[in-house]
Amino acid sequence: MTLPIPIQVLYAGLVGVLIALIVATAQQNWKPKVFFLLALRLAIGWQFLFEGLHKIQSHYIGATETNRPFSSEPYFKEAPGPLAPMMRAMNGDASKIIPAKLTPKKEISAADFAKLTTEEQAALCPDDVAKELDGLLGTAEKTIHDNAEKALADLPKLQEAKLKKIAETEKKETEAAKDAAAKENAKKKADGDRKIAENDAAETKAEEEKRLSSGKEIASQSILAAKAAFARWTYGEDRREVKMARISGDPVLMTGPQRLHYLGLLKHEKQEAEARQSEGLGGGYGLDIKKAQTSRADYWNEEAALVKDIDSFVTELKTKINDGKAPEASTEKTPLQRNDWLTRWFLAAVGAFILFGFLTRISCVAAAGFLLLTYLTHPPFPWFTLPPGTEGNPLFINKNAVEFFALLALACMPTGRWLGLDALIGYIFCGKSKAVVVKREVVPVKA
Structure with missing residues (x-):
């Protein structure tokens, strides 16, 4: 599904806006x-409206x-402003998820x-992962019970089919x-x-009957083994395949500590590049800007x-715990998805209100507030890095x-009464x- 807006409609709308202005x-x-x-009001409203529509259309496509x-996410990921920690926490801060x-x-x-x-290895599993795995106990027990019941119910049919084939x-x-x-x-x-x-x-029946009666114990042992498996990667005993951006060819095997060490090297490289870029009022010199952008991206x-x-490793472990059944993906929107939904529809709505002059002063203040939040998240201070696409x-x-200042200036004037639904x-x-007309000012002249 898309939001097609014929170019003729856009041209007609633009001409209509110009005629209304005149x-x-x-x-x-x-x-x-x-x-x-x-x-100024029409231009800002037009820009907000179509920026919001473009974001909406990108999700429909x-x-x-x-x-x-x-x-x-890219805007908030490395935002350095005073509101940045709150936004990163809302959107899932990787710098906190990884250590945890x-x-x-x-x-x-x-x-x-x-x-x-x-048992000792499982006890050393990071608490956040251990909590996730422990939370699967009830679900895993039910899955084991259901699978055992199904296997016992299907056993006569399978046995009959085998005997028929033998005959x-x-x-x-x-x-x-x-x-x-x-x-x-x-x-x-x-x-x-x-x-x-x-x-x-007979063996299958006995095994499934045992699973049917010991589902909780089996699930508990599976969780214990899963926590030990994750801990072995965390402490550097086991390795997992990973495709490195700077290493061509087949995936390499790396432990958890090696991944953290590599991430630390990239962070140090990024900080050095950003320090060089911060010279010269944030512009850097020569290739410093390109180097900083590449380092940040890496x-x-x-x-x-x-x-x-x-997350992929934890999902694999959960699948094993849950008797081979992958855990159901959550249908609930993440904070990032809710924030993106609100952003794109807010831009479209407030842009339309400003463009058509509906609740004009309130809309201008609301749009200015949005820009203030954006500014405080990623302020253009010379000691901060520039946001993507600057x-x-x-x-x-x-x-x-x-x-922001233009919108506040518009909020101080009755432009909606001059042109718009407010009039x-x-x-x-x-x-x-109550019609608002700008009267000519007459300055008295003393004799």
Whole structure:
């Protein structure tokens, strides 16, 4: 699904806006300040509206080779402003997730860790991961119980199918036999296969009945083994495959501590590049800007990859605990998804209100508040890095700050009464006496 807006409609809308601007200015005695204030309001409303519609459309189209749905994650990921910690926490701060799930509970070498029992290894599993795995006990017990019941219910049918196949094979071999000895061999072979099938069925029944009665104990042992497996990776005993961005070829095997060490090297490299960029009022010199951008991208990508690999490993362990059934993905929107939904619809709504002059003053203040939050999240201070996609080299004042003050200036003027739905609403409910007209100022001259 898309939001198609024919280009003809856009042109017609733009022409209509220009005509309305001219008519409104004429009604206000051709005052230049009326023209430019209205032009400023219409321009800001138009920009907000179509920025919001573009973000909405990107989500309706979905992820394709030529489209990437809007996400605020890159903007907030390394934001240095005073509101940044709150936004990162809301959107899932990787810098907090990684230490919480991959930091050893105590200093111990991989060799000494390998000597511990499974119970001792499981006890050293990071608390956040252990809590996730422990929370699966009830679900895993039910899954084991349901699977055992299903296996027992299906066992007679499976046994019948096996015996039928054995009988068919026996019949074919008997018909193909050329003498009595061959027929006897076919019968003996079929009888042996039947006995094996009966023994297998009995073993399967006993095993499933045991699983049916001991589901909780089996689930507990699976959780213990899963926590020990994650701990072995955390403490450097086991390795897992990982595809490194800077290493071509096949995936390499790395332990948890090695992944943390590599991430630390990228962070140090990023900090050095940003320190060089901060010289010269944040612009850097020569290739410093490019180097800082590349270093930030490498660090962010590795950080995101590590979080993804941790979650993937935990999901594998949960699947084993849950008797081979993958845990159901949560249908609840994440804080990041809720924030992105609110952002794109807010931009479209407030842009439409400002453009069409509905609740104009309130809409201008709301839009200014949004820009203030954006500014405080990623302020253009010379000692901070520039956000992704920044044009030029803003110093303290960027486009968000300029538009912020412009919106507050518009909120102080009755532009909605000059042109917009506010004028229509005022005329209907207040009459002509409330119409706003900019009067010519007459300055008395003393004799």
